[in-house]
Amino acid sequence: MTVPILNRRDLDFMLHEWLDIGALFSRPDYADHSRETIDAMLDLATRIATDKYLPHFKHSDRTEPTLDEDGVHVLPAVRDAVRATAEAGLFSAGFPAAQGGMDLPATAFWASMGILQAANVSTSGFMMLTSGNARLIATFGTEAQIAAFAAPQIAGEWCGTMCLSEPQAGSSLADIVTRAEPDGEDEFGPRYRLRGNKMWISGGDHDATPNIVHLVLAKVPGPDGRPVPGTRGISLFIVPKFLPDNRGRNDVVVAGLNHKMGFRGIPNCLLNLGEGRFTPDGRAGAVGYRVGEIGQGLPIMFQMMNEARIGVGLGAAMLAYRGYRLARQYATERTQGRTAATKSRVDTPPVPIIAHADVKRMLLAQKAYAEGALALVLYAGRLVDESRSAPDGADRHNAEALLGLLTPVVKTWPSEYGLAANDLAIQVHGGYGYTRDFDVEQLYRDNRLNPIHEGTTGIQGIDLLGRKILRERAATLAHFRGVIETTAAEAESFAEISAFAAPLRDAWARIDAVIAHFLALNDDAAALAQATPFLSAFGHAVVAWIWLDQAKAAAQASSDAPEPDQPFYAGKIRACRYFFEAELPKVTTWLAFVAQLSDVASAMPIDQF
């Protein structure tokens, strides 16, 4: 039996009953929208995902993009999917009407993108990167740059990339060596010639769209003719594959494709800029137009990077979600063994495996991980909408700050626990789940990328603890603690969940204590050595809050909901209970380790490994 890509009932619950996106429709930014327009958009995304993304899920894993002298070729099915997405208006939906978009709230835009990701995360990458690229140009570019480079992406006619890493500088952007030499100016702004190599470029070349817009970090030589050291030497450039005004092919070529464990449907490239294969405007060097000021490349790029981080979290959540739904279906169809009640009755037929306690445990854990992860990402989407449209400026500011605080969690938690969910999805399938005949092994391989790209888990931990908490002395966290306390207080009104208010408060009080300790300590190196386990604890405590807040909405809604809706709400409350019984206690364990400030690893000499 075909399993629907996701549980739409659940998505509707999250968007409307929990996050109340209906409240946005009365605001000027989103005045054209209503429950009906949102439903229509999600229906459309589901149709495209089902008809255009899902059918080549396995095929594009088995048949990777190819590279020849004309560049990279993707499967026709991938090209069709990108075109269908553009024609449906999904590329543009999240942009303001003034930019050719539909003013769709970010929460709903991400929900629609998530539907595509659930069906085929590789193919959805084209849209995700294009959206972030176009939004960056629309925010920081000149009018001419927006018209020439953002508009075709918003329309879905071209795709975009982000070119940050280099072979010798993966996570450490301070060490990039791609150079940008001044080359005059034209209608698109200050013009440069770029030379260097960019690594891990998803969609770095392909024939899905006729042009590609690269956003490239590079260094402009300083007064001494040498690149300025560190990140403050970085500037940002638009480097199109084909130059506007029919000036032909730019000097950007694919030097090689990376062959990955998963995520195989979207080409991942090593790009050479300025090696002289092409001679735009008559000479070698990749033509790039600067966006923003010299030296402002990294702060500007962070807009796209943050959007990509949230997109990674969303993709990870959707892989988990799809794996959960597949495992759930399999467990109702596959029969095996007997329950404790019938195990001595060998003459009775085997039971569906969902009857076994341990299979139920594995499914409930997946539900808690997958639905918790998706809810977390959609909450981030709601913060984006709030930061754009809240009537009160302080609310807009708070939403933006909270989004910044939570971004490392929104990126990491779904990546780590989405993978754990996919691991359980395989386990529920037994030996079959380990074969390529079933989808769950591919979901697992695809999801393994997510703790790495757009900043590894280790880097997210340092971002959270260092930049987002200690550097601002926990100011935004103080606001967030108020939000958490509101949920705890409200949960106390509902008998089914009132018991969870105290453990949630306790977990957060322990986090407060660790942070106070770190602030008093004033030794960043010692504190940041604990950043990853701290992120584990913080992330779990955030998701416990997300679950309690969802359970509160479910408890509220169930009181006057019709009978057929009751199992859905009861399932939400049960997943919350599972999280509080089996998962939240881990926070205490991690924090106890973090609080020790142990140097067991950090002081280990190399010759002891």
Added chain:
Amino acid sequence: MTVPILNRRDLDFMLHEWLDIGALFSRPDYADHSRETIDAMLDLATRIATDKYLPHFKHSDRTEPTLDEDGVHVLPAVRDAVRATAEAGLFSAGFPAAQGGMDLPATAFWASMGILQAANVSTSGFMMLTSGNARLIATFGTEAQIAAFAAPQIAGEWCGTMCLSEPQAGSSLADIVTRAEPDGEDEFGPRYRLRGNKMWISGGDHDATPNIVHLVLAKVPGPDGRPVPGTRGISLFIVPKFLPDNRGRNDVVVAGLNHKMGFRGIPNCLLNLGEGRFTPDGRAGAVGYRVGEIGQGLPIMFQMMNEARIGVGLGAAMLAYRGYRLARQYATERTQGRTAATKSRVDTPPVPIIAHADVKRMLLAQKAYAEGALALVLYAGRLVDESRSAPDGADRHNAEALLGLLTPVVKTWPSEYGLAANDLAIQVHGGYGYTRDFDVEQLYRDNRLNPIHEGTTGIQGIDLLGRKILRERAATLAHFRGVIETTAAEAESFAEISAFAAPLRDAWARIDAVIAHFLALNDDAAALAQATPFLSAFGHAVVAWIWLDQAKAAAQASSDAPEPDQPFYAGKIRACRYFFEAELPKVTTWLAFVAQLSDVASAMPIDQF
């Protein structure tokens, strides 16, 4: 730089300084052995692993076995590896001299097999299965069966398989439907004709050796002509691919190959028995010779199954071990970023990533998992040797009972935490680790099978808690508790590790309390619903003991060891400290959940998922 397959210094420490296998050499069973013979065997295994197993590690992943009308074909390199292993005497080494073997202690035999597994776990599967198959026949077969079917396997001329699962009966052997009809008797014993399908048969067909010996579970019709229901209806049969005395091809054919996420170098087959493609002795039906009595198939098969479970644990440990060594090497060579001390000095060169605290943490965790897992499996090998050769009958009995208690842990803990180690090995490599250009992604894919085959983690949990603890009212556990207490008491004499005695005792006291609660409760269904988290807790507490016992040996040895040896011992003690600081506290968290006897999952109605 090429990384040695494993750290031989560490293996020697485990075998000699920790497990004191030298004590075995004075016993009659192992009197032909000495440190020199063991060293020579490990050197030999290392040479074969390096020359014959490692070179086709990636190749046999990319080029899976093929099936045509002649059967399954493996790569020439795989065939060469199997032949070289046989010629070196590694197949036979672990068997008694009377059976054509070398009387090698099990501890050393497994160490040598582990070296092959570290190099190429798929190809090592031929030897592992053959060893277990031959040992079963040697134990339970008649002289004629041993001469005809075990001897060629011990010599490494033929390979063996185990045929238990069927497509409709994976883990539930009670439900197998392969039938065995009596067909007279000949020199090899009672003869039967088998008809049915066997699933997940590793090495089920291939051209690596000229013949294959299948051990097949099937049901003999009862007095009413129908198979006896349940596991007591199961008997065991030797079903060779080619019949002895030049009677030609048996009626066993490959119906299909399973295409897996990893473990791709060894064919995994669906076998059809008795479909009539071949007509041995003139008619259809697979000829099988019964081993043991009718209805005794499962108890007999458990010998091979237990050996295979330990072999799976060993393979998982070695995959972790190799991943750790590769990640360690990569971290010393790859430069990236700066440390806390130099981060503002962007003009300084990037540091090797092993300088970063979080990379050290990931390496130390891998060391704790990989070396802990290998030590655990070798300890099991030591118990085998003790159960065979201890002068005192009570010691032999205790060793055998303790091996039975620990087998589910020896199978599961390395499988779960070996995979976690490989996950960290990828993470240390960053994006490169996710590509197929590096070995770690394949180690991870290979290792993902280990929590599934030879009994899933869920089944091991039920075996541990139900069969091995509750059913015998924790009798063997009481003996094991004494062993643990001895380690704790001895550890108190060493300043570096004395602090760990109390937390080890505390963890085990908590396990005792949970078990006492379960025994008093007398509700197996409720207790067994907690079997998997119980196994998590129990396994971690076992490995904490393994680490403390290793650290004790290291502390002891370091006191009069030369200076160059000190970092090795200090590394052992540090890994122990890491396990006690970061891992052991998880036991408390799991046990608290287990003790709740929560029905949050087990009572969840299907419509709430």
